[in-house]
Every structure is written in C-alpha cells, then in structure tokens.
Amino acid sequence: MRLIRQNELIVIFKYKIFELDVLALTKANYKLPTRKKVKLSKKQKDHKKRLEFENTSYALKGFKGSFVVFREKGLEDVFVVDDL
Amino acid sequence: MKIPTPNSSVRDIGKVVFKSKNTYFDLVQNGTREMIDLWMYNYARNIPDILDGNSVRLQSVFKNNSKSMKNHKPNNSAIVIGAGPSVYEKNHLETLANSNYKGAILCTERMLLPCLKSGITPEKFPQFFVLTIDPKAYTTKLYDDKILKKHGKDISAIMSTCTKHETIENCKKHGLNIFWFHPLIDDYRKQESVNKIMNMMSKSDKNPNGLPGLQTGGNVGCFSWIFSWAILGCSPIGLIGLNMGFDGDTPLEKTYHYDQVLNHFDNDKSKVGKFYRKVFNKDLGTESLLDPVFNFYRAAFLDLVVRTPRWTKTVNATEGGSLFGKRIKNMKFVNFLNTYT
Numbered sequence: 001m002r003l004i005r006q007n008e009l010i011v012i013f014k015y016k017i018f019e020l021d022v023l024a025l026t027k028a029n030y031k032l033p034t035r036k037k038v039k040l041s042k043k044q045k046d047h048k049k050r051l052e053f054e055n056t057s058y059a060l061k062g063f064k065g066s067f068v069v070f071r072e073k074g075l076e077d078v079f080v081v082d083d084l
Numbered sequence: 085m086k087i088p089t090p091n092s093s094v095r096d097i098g099k100v101v102f103k104s105k106n107t108y109f110d111l112v113q114n115g116t117r118e119m120i121d122l123w124m125y126n127y128a129r130n131i132p133d134i135l136d137g138n139s140v141r142l143q144s145v146f147k148n149n150s151k152s153m154k155n156h157k158p159n160n161s162a163i164v165i166g167a168g169p170s171v172y173e174k175n176h177l178e179t180l181a182n183s184n185y186k187g188a189i190l191c192t193e194r195m196l197l198p199c200l201k202s203g204i205t206p207e208k209f210p211q212f213f214v215l216t217i218d219p220k221a222y223t224t225k226l227y228d229d230k231i232l233k234k235h236g237k238d239i240s241a242i243m244s245t246c247t248k249h250e251t252i253e254n255c256k257k258h259g260l261n262i263f264w265f266h267p268l269i270d271d272y273r274k275q276e277s278v279n280k281i282m283n284m285m286s287k288s289d290k291n292p293n294g295l296p297g298l299q300t301g302g303n304v305g306c307f308s309w310i311f312s313w314a315i316l317g318c319s320p321i322g323l324i325g326l327n328m329g330f331d332g333d334t335p336l337e338k339t340y341h342y343d344q345v346l347n348h349f350d351n352d353k354s355k356v357g358k359f360y361r362k363v364f365n366k367d368l369g370t371e372s373l374l375d376p377v378f379n380f381y382r383a384a385f386l387d388l389v390v391r392t393p394r395w396t397k398t399v400n401a402t403e404g405g406s407l408f409g410k411r412i413k414n415m416k417f418v419n420f421l422n423t424y425t
Contacts (some may be wrong), residue, residue: 068116068301069384070268077391079296079314082141084272084283 112380113194117269120278122219122246129249130264133262135288139295140242140265145317153314156395160211161187161424162318163401165204166305167194170404176324176417177202183421190215190308190320193226195325196239197206200231206238211316214260215242215252215308217267217300224250232258242311245282245295266297301388303381310388313396320397322420327405328382332362332371341375363406366415372406382406399424 001063040048122376146152171177180201188211191199195371196214199205206212232239236258243252244267255262266286283294298314300307301425305326312318330339336356343357349355359376374382388409389398400407402418408414415423 032129068113068269068300069380069388070299071113072271075271075273077279078268079299079388079391080144081272082269082293084266084277084279084294084297 096249096405109380112376116342119219120269122286123267123269124246124278126219126246128249129253129345130245130247133252133284134245134264134286134295136290138261138263139291140263140298140311140315141291141296143263144296144315145240146315153317154393156317156393158313158319158395159319160318161317161320161322162190162312162316163187163322163420164190164192164305164308164312164326165195166192166308166323166325166327166402167198168305168325168402168405170213170327170402171195171325174324174403174417176401177204179206179417179421180324182258183425185209185421186310187211187424190312191326192304192308193218193223194304195227197229197231200229200235202211205235207235210238212238212244212309213240213308215304215311216247217244217304217307219244219246219248221248221250224254227251227254227260232260236260244300245286258336264295267300272297280315299388301381301384306381306385306388309370309385309398313392319395320420320424322397322399322401322415322417322424323407324401324417326400326402326407327372328385329372329374329378329406331365331404332373334373336360336373339373339375341377344377345375365404365406365408365414367400367408368404370404372404374406378406386410386412388393417420 091315098321146156158197163185165171165177165180177199189199191204191210191212191214193214193216227241236255239260239261241255241260241262243255243264245263245264246267252262264286266279266282268279270277272281272283274280279297283297298307299310301310305323305328309321309323309326312321336342339360345356345359346353361374361379363372363374363382364370365372385407386409389409392398392411398412399420400412400414401420403416
C-alpha cells in the first residue's frame with residue numbers, strides 16, 4: 001500500500017472528499033461563559049465619557065510646545081548628559 | 085519637499101514617559117513628541133554646521149563629572165529674560181539697560197531684538213547669550229535685523245541641533261557665535277534612542293564624543309534657566325518675563341494659546357474655560373490664569389527647581405506670574421539688581 005502524498009491530502013480536505021467529525025477546539029466553537037455586564041453609575045459614565053473626549057481631542061490635535069520635558073524613569077534628576 | 089507636520093505614528097516613543105498624576109501633563113508631553121519628524125527634518129539640514137561647529141561644552145565651567153557640579157561655588161549671577169507681558173509692564177528692560185549689572189544675560193530668542201534695541205547689548209553686558217530650542221519656522225525672523233550686524237559677533241547663540249536651518253543661516257549671516265547641544269527627548273540608555281542616534285551622527289574631529297544632551301524643560305525660558313546654572317555655573321539666577329501665565333482677570337480670548345485651545349474643541353467656546361485654571365501667588369498676593377500649555381510648563385519648572393544642586397538659587401523677579409513655591413524666591417527686579425550686581 002502506498003502512502004498518501006501531501007498534495008493528495010490537501011485535495012481530499014479541500015473538496016470535502018473526506019470530512020472529519022472532530023472539530024478543533026477554538027474560540028469559534030467554544031461557548032464562552034457570559035460575563036455579567038457592569039452597570040456604571042451616572043458619575044462613572046460621565047467620567048468615562050470625559051476621559052474619552054479628552055484623550056481623543058488632545059491626541060488628535062495635541063497641544064504643541066517647543067519640546068518635551070525630559071522625565072524618563074530613573075533619570076528625573078538628569079540635566080546635562082556628556083556621553084549620549 | 086513638504087515640511088513635516090506632527091506624526092502620530094511615533095507616539096509610542098513617549099510610552100516610557102514619567103507617569104505624572106497630571107493627565108494633562110502626559111497628554112501635552114506625548115503630543116509634543118509627535119513633532120519628531122520636524123525635529124529630524126531640521127537636524128538633518130543642520131548636520132554640516134553641527135559637524136564643523138562648537139559644542140556648548142566649551143561654555144561649561146564644570147569638569148566632566150557630577151562631583152564638580154555638586155561642590156561648585158558660584159561666583160557669578162545671571163538674569164534670564166523671557167517674553168512674558170510683565171517685562172514690558174514693569175519696564176524691566178529699561179531698568180536692566182540702565183543698571184551696572186555685571187552678571188550673565190540670557191535672552192530667550194524672542195527677546196533678542198527687544199533687548200538690543202533697549203540698550204541691553206553685549207558691549208555693555210559682555211556675557212551675553214541668546215538661546216533657541218524651538219524647531220518652528222517663526223524663530224527665523226527673530227534673528228534677522230540690521231541691529232544684529234553691529235552686535236552679532238559678540239553674542240553667543242546656544243542652539244538646539246533641531247533648530248530650523250534658516251534660523252541657523254541667519255545667525256551665521258550676522259556673525260553670531262553658535263554653540264550646539266542636543267535637546268534630551270528620550271531614554272538615551274536604550275540603543276534605539278533617537279538622542280543616541282543623533283549624537284552618533286554628530287561626532288566629528290572637532291567633537292569626537294559628539295555634543296552634550298541638555299534638559300530643556302519644554303520651553304526656552306526654562307531652558308535658559310537650566311543653562312545658566314548647569315553649564316555656566318551661575319547663581320543666583322534672576323528671572324524676568326517668565327510669567328508662565330496671565331493676570332487673573334485676563335479674558336480667555338486674550339491669552340497666548342487661546343486659539344490653539346479653541347481649535348481643540350472645534351471652536352466650542354463653552355468648553356475652553358474648563359481647561360484654564362487660576363493659581364494664587366501667595367508670595368506676591370496676585371492671581372494668575374493658566375492655560376493648559378502654561379500649566380504644563382509651570383508644572384515642569386516647579387518639578388525641576390527642587391532637583392537642582394543646593395548652591396543654585398532661583399529668584400523670580402518677574403513681579404507677577406505663576407512661578408512661586410519651594411526653592412523659588414520672589415523679589416522685585418530692582419532689589420535683585422541692587423543685591424546681586
């Protein structure tokens with residue numbers, strides 16, 4: 001008996017000559033448990049809306065100063081660097 | 085070629101930024117980092133001048149180690165001149181021009197021509213500096229006036245490597261002595277750091293190690309203050325025209341960044357006011373109005389001033405504005421001149 005070649009195997013599956021009953025367990029066929037929706041208070045909703053608004057409006061149009069303030073973590077006290 | 089505009093795709097450069105409690109601070113900071121295209125555009129065009137130019141290191145009184153700075157004993161004071169409204173309201177330029185002040189003068193670029201025209205010249209004040217960190221085109225005209233032909237050769241121009249190239253051309257045209265530095269913009273400890281790459285490209289026979297990187301504080305007024313003590317070793321440093329805000333009763337429409345802020349809110353005037361705040365200067369008993377940009381600069385300055393070496397004294401002689409607090413002494417400008425001449 002000869003072995004099935006790889007390209008023959010592709011044809012078998014592509015044209016559904018042979019179908020597998022066992023499906024791989026993926027997110028598509030696994031029923032995820034439903035998460036209870038958190039009900040936001042009016043204050044939280046307003047806060048969220050405000051944050052979204054601030055983030056988009058600042059980020060899109062951005063306040064542009066001359067330069068950034070150099071404040072990298074661990075280097076907050078650096079004013080002059082001789083060997084960059 | 086089209087001159088670059090802010091590039092939002094490079095915002096992740098700012099992700100390592102110091103996490104401030106102030107959300108506005110981070111937003112303005114990251115927004116500014118989007119200017120990276122423009123900085124690099126200018127930097128590339130300045131490279132021939134940088135390779136053949138002088139480093140700010142030549143101006144430094146410190147040896148290349150932190151101990152030298154820690155144990156420094158200043159023997160010279162300095163005055164930083166910003167372009168805030170109080171400099172005109174209080175006639176500070178005339179007061180300085182008529183004084184016998186012997187310390188260093190540090191002009192922000194916007195004040196160069198007004199200073200020279202008011203009699204604050206390098207002939208009268210031999211330690212005369214002008215500084216620029218802004219990459220934008222408007223700086224070009226600030227270095228173009230016939231008065232510079234007379235005084236240019238005696239002025240030291242401290243220039244960011246990302247300054248608009250036409251501005252550098254004007255400085256050269258008028259004979260200003262240019263000294264270069266890299267503005268610190270990201271974490272130079274990392275191999276992919278923009279600052280690190282900039283410095284690699286600036287190494288030359290004249291400057292085998294490249295150029296120093298300097299904290300700027302985000303604006304030229306703050307940078308001038310940093311330069312005065314961190315490079316020149318001056319103290320005390322008197323500040324004039326560094327209002328970082330407006331008088332408390334100034335209408336919002338008359339504030340410097342109003343149009344910019346209005347634009348953020350799609351011209352909805354009702355929203356603009358929410359982003360302004362007032363602070364009470366308890367040293368002077370006056371109220372200051374801050375727009376989001378000045379709020380950002382003020383927060384940076386107040387944060388930096390407490391990190392300076394103990395020998396550094398900062399005197400706010402602006403007679404107004406929002407700079408007050410720990411390690412800042414408010415004083416009238418005439419008193420500063422009488423005390424530290």
